Amino acid sequence: MARLIAVPLFVTLLIAAMLLILDRIRILLDFVASEGGPVSVVWKMLANLLPEYLGLGIPIGLLLGILLAFRRLATSSELDVMRGVGMSYTRLLRVPYMYAVLLAAVNLAIVGYIQPKARYYYEQLRFELRTGALGASIKVGEFTHFGDRMTLRIERSREEGRKLSGIFTYYDDKQGGWYAVTAQGGQFLATDDPDTIIFRLTNGRLVHSAKGFVTPRVLSFSQHDLPIPLPKYENFRRRGGRNLELTLPELARLGHDGTSEELRDTSRAAFHFRLVEVATMFLLPMLAVALGVPAKRSSSAVGVMLGIVMLVAFHKVNEYGESIAGLGKINPVVMLWTPFTLFAALVLWMYYQIAYVPGGQPIGALERGFGKLGKVLGRFLPSARRRRVENGA
Numbered sequence: 001m002a003r004l005i006a007v008p009l010f011v012t013l014l015i016a017a018m019l020l021i022l023d024r025i026r027i028l029l030d031f032v033a034s035e036g037g038p039v040s041v042v043w044k045m046l047a048n049l050l051p052e053y054l055g056l057g058i059p060i061g062l063l064l065g066i067l068l069a070f071r072r073l074a075t076s077s078e079l080d081v082m083r084g085v086g087m088s089y090t091r092l093l094r095v096p097y098m099y100a101v102l103l104a105a106v107n108l109a110i111v112g113y114i115q116p117k118a119r120y121y122y123e124q125l126r127f128e129l130r131t132g133a134l135g136a137s138i139k140v141g142e143f144t145h146f147g148d149r150m151t152l153r154i155e156r157s158r159e160e161g162r163k164l165s166g167i168f169t170y171y172d173d174k175q176g177g178w179y180a181v182t183a184q185g186g187q188f189l190a191t192d193d194p195d196t197i198i199f200r201l202t203n204g205r206l207v208h209s210a211k212g213f214v215t216p217r218v219l220s221f222s223q224h225d226l227p228i229p230l231p232k233y234e235n236f237r238r239r240g241g242r243n244l245e246l247t248l249p250e251l252a253r254l255g256h257d258g259t260s261e262e263l264r265d266t267s268r269a270a271f272h273f274r275l276v277e278v279a280t281m282f283l284l285p286m287l288a289v290a291l292g293v294p295a296k297r298s299s300s301a302v303g304v305m306l307g308i309v310m311l312v313a314f315h316k317v318n319e320y321g322e323s324i325a326g327l328g329k330i331n332p333v334v335m336l337w338t339p340f341t342l343f344a345a346l347v348l349w350m351y352y353q354i355a356y357v358p359g360g361q362p363i364g365a366l367e368r369g370f371g372k373l374g375k376v377l378g379r380f381l382p383s384a385r386r387r388r389v390e391n392g393a
Contacts, residue, residue: 001095009065016057048122051115058107066096066288074293089355096285104281111274112248120239176211199226243270269325272332276340283347290350290362303363
């Protein structure tokens, strides 16, 4: 049982993470490219988004893992043998509930502690890209201004900015002096001063003019170190600007001692939303069994589709309940735990039908309905195709 659940569980997690990453990577690549940042920042941003994806991917993986395991046992008649020797569904659910308890603890750690901090680091990376703190302020092929004194232009960049070529720099000291530098190559080097970096230039020429010079001086060099003062950027805000960046204990504290009524309402709504999402995982083994065991002499996969639809729809209902409770109009306990209670009642009824009612099949009516619909469509489509052929003739 543990092996049957593990394979689809981890495959589902992997596929869900890949699909969500592929959906996001194009947006991030466009954003980083437009801001002129290095490609390596994209992978850092995706790594910080992964806990958010796992928050929904883990429940779906758990549901499909258990559902497909019981479906395989049922279609191969192994489940009938187990039931025939006296093993009840409750006994068979021991291993699935071990998975559920373990993954619920993992999900609680993710949505309660890891995801908020990862979201904050993601927003910090976006801020640093926009302000140029990651080197994004220097764009290849464009004139970049450092304050009102220095202008820099780089023609080409290789190895993610480590090798630069076609360099032009102009500096005005605002005291009647200036210098202009052209160089074939260059490289940025860090210094002990966090506000200054060294631009090491190779094979270039420097034109220098100062107050009192009759004519500017022209110097050729094979290597020249040019100090560049970094522009001053505002510091990124502290974590907690949004509820997504607050851990569960922080949400609980703000929900009780928040400085404003709006802050207290939104914090309580976010707190209960995360608890409901974790508590839902303890219902998934029973839901998976109810949907994974098809009717006798049936190989329909309606239960798989229905399980995903039910879980995603319930997640969207919780998101809507969080937004309404955050407005302060309805108590979050009522807005979020009432749908959970109704969903739990539905799952318990479905499990009772499959486990304790002789011949009970909670999705049997649905499968029969799909079967009849398929027959109707099968009769209609050939006749419609025949009429089109006759009209065309």
